[in-house]
Amino acid sequence: MQVEHLRNIAIIAHVDHGKTTLVDKLLRATDAFRSNQQIEERVLDSNDQERERGITILAKNCSIEYKGVKINVIDTPGHADFGGEVERVLKMADGALLLVDAFEGPMPQTRFVLRHAIDTGLRIMIVINKIDRPAADPERAYNDCLDLMADLGATDEQLEFAMEHVVYASAVNGYARRSPEDDNNDMFPLLDMIIDDMPAPEVDECAPLAMQCVTIDHSNFVGRIGIGRVFSGTLHEGDTILVQKNDGTTTTSKIKQLFTFDYLGRTECSEVGAGDIAAVVGVEGADIGDVYTDPEHPVELAPILIDPPTLSVVFEASTSPLVGRDGDTVGARQLKERLLAEADNNVTMRIAELEDKSGVEVSGRGILHLSVLMETMRREGFEFQVARPRVLFRTGEDGKRQEPIEQAVVECPDEYSGKVIEVFGNAGGTMTSMQTGVTVTHLEFRIPTRGIMGLKNRILNVTHGEGVFYHTFLEYGPYAGEIGGRNNGAMISMTTEKAVAYALGTLQERGQLFVEPGTECYEGMLVGERNKPGDMVVNIARTKNLGNQRSSTSDISVQLTPPRTFSLEEALEYIADDELVEITPKNVRLRKRLLSANERKKAAVRRGQ
Structure with missing residues (x-):
């Protein structure tokens, strides 16, 4: 049966295309705030670094009430370094809003998050945002989205749904329209399309309980909180449940508290029905991929696989002559304890002490992913030193060494394209596509992750600051041999x-x-x-x-x-x-x-x- 009073949607897009601003306006349109309440812009970006960097780092849930329908909204990160968040949370959704800038069109990380949404089988609704931008071309952006979906292997049903369901919006100005020529000035056309056409959750309320934990929150008072979607049955506060781990082991736990999402907060409740998203307190050592099910009639769900880390950095206690002048925490023991505690909260990172006890190795999905942790720790008063990031190699099925390969995209004025190609050639990159526009050249490359390090500054130098550079993890490929490092002493x-x-x-x-x-x-x-x-x-x-x-x-x-x-x-x-x-x-x-x-x-x- 379908739960008609529920909709679960994810918002996916390239970084800085306006996801969080769109959620802001949807919350305002549905009277989520009091009329006299002081509201900051991008209210979901609650983390200090998210506000300063202008990007979403952590996937977040909120809910909107509209025409008697509860819409669970999942705001996902647009940056590929935080892709571990995207892969998991899409399992909670039945549909997705693909948000694309009307001027830029689909970008590399649009491809990254869209591929996961298509593989998960979600219905995809296209939202062409920033139609008020100078030189915006909504029709071109819309056609590029359909081409990209076809290129990523979307089914005929997914393509037909996307062709029929497109909204043109300016999130910053608070309006969404069925056509760019309309004069509507509110967000209701988008909300109407979500509740009318997005699929309601397909559930079996009479079946045994089955819920999969896709993200972890942490509280200093109650420990780990497992968050996920109830696929069948009903969760009750006080229930004894069977917890199936990814490695096949099982334990039993008692649900101490149960929450659902209510606008920007959580509401404690006594039960959560199938199709809704719940936060569960009481499971010792809750982890990503855990299945909460009925002990007498257990249900098995497919395990959640997360792409492995591609870079690692070694954290060490500072040995600088100036150590202790700025920070309060400088000891190796405190540094180790802080990093091992991070392993409890941040499941997308691998954190382990080195065999010789000289430091702690932290592995993540990219430089930005790792630097966010470093920035958080320095704000907590830590002083430490880190070595150069090291690429994580692996052995392929043929027994040969493989390394992570990235897709890089540069858009620059035509006169600098030759210099850009030369820079990538020296860094081990191979050009895969070149499209020349009226004023801007669009270049795409395959390049080892090793070659990406330090490349952004070189691109900005040779394009005199006019180049736009993006990259995202593509796959593991053959080892590319030695790549030259820094030339100057x-x-x-x-x-x-x-x-x-x-x-x-x-x-x-x-x-x-x-x-x-x-x-x-x-x-x-x-x-x-x-x-x-x-x-x-x-x-x-x-x-x-x-x-x-x-x-x-x-x-x-x-x-x-x-x-x-x-x-x-x-x-x-x-x-x-x-x-x-x-x-x-x-x-x-x-x-x-x-x-x-x-x-x-x-x-x-x-x-x-």
Whole structure:
């Protein structure tokens, strides 16, 4: 039977195409807030980093009440690094809104999330957003969406449904229209289409209980909270249930509390029926893929498989001479405890201590995925250092070594396309598509994940800041051989002192600086990049020799160009294998693993032997 008073929909799109803003407007249209309530924009992006970066990191649930129908809305991340969230939460939905920018059309990560929605068998409704943008072309974006669906293997039923169900919207202005020429100024056409045409959940209320846990929340008071959809039967507070793990083991647990989603919050209830989404408290060690079922008549569901991590980083306690100046927590034991606690909450990461106990290895889906954890920890007062991200290889069925391959897309002015192709060629990339427009060239490449690191800055440099660069994990492919790293050497401080303007004035002629006058530096810290290969040890505290002679130019001050600053992601991509990133609540510093110049020379001799 169908549960007509329920709809479960996911919103999927490329990063920054307007998913969270659309949910905002749907909540406002259905009077989710009091008339005098102060509401922030993008209310679902509650995490500080989500607001600062302007992206969704964690999949979130909310519900909307419209014409007596409860619509469970799942806001999914658009960035491929958080794809572990997308793959799982789509199992809770019966349909999906594919949101596409009317100007940009489908982008690489649109392909990523759409492929998962098609494989899950969801009905897909197309929403062409930002139709008010200058140079927007809604019809082209709509046709490109249908082409992409066909390319990804959508069934005839899915394609026919998408062709008949398209809405043109401007989420930021709060309207959705059946046609771009309409003059409607509210979101009700989209809501009407959802409740009229999106499939209601198909359930069997009389069958034994079956619920699969697809995401985990964590509370300091009650521990892990399993969230998922009830496929059949009914959950009751106080029930004893059988918990089937992904590895085949089973345990029994008692449901202590039961919640459903109500607008932006959760409401405690005594029972949750089939088709609805529930949050369950009381299952010890709740994990992704757990099936909650009837102990006497157990139901088996397909296990949830998550794409494996592709990059790993080793976290170590800081050994910097400046350790402890910015942060409160600097010990190796506290660092290990914090990371192992993260393993409880973040199931898309693999976290394990190294065999020699020197650090903790954290594996994730990409640089951004890993840097979000680092940023969270530095805000909690931790000081630590991390090594260069390492690609995770695997052995294929033929016994040969394989590595993660990415699909990269660059859009740039036509005159820079040759330079972009050259940059990708040097990084091990292969061009798969080139489309030349009136002013912009669209280039697509296959490139090993190793080659992606540090590529964004090079693309921005050769396109004079006018290039747009996206990439997403594609598959594991044959090992591509050696790929060249950073060409230029580093300027390395020889002393632990503050940088002086006079010394920096002479050094900036030799390359690009990373520090400004007054910056605390230490021996072994990277203070700049040379214009040539090979590292150079420099004195950043050298002052002008003062004599009794005065020149007519003595009062002219040193003119310094602004130093290059690194975000966490840029620093991780920049460093070489013998370098580290030191992360504190106030600073991101680059340093050599061996701080002493003599130690580095000895290590070089040993490597030569």
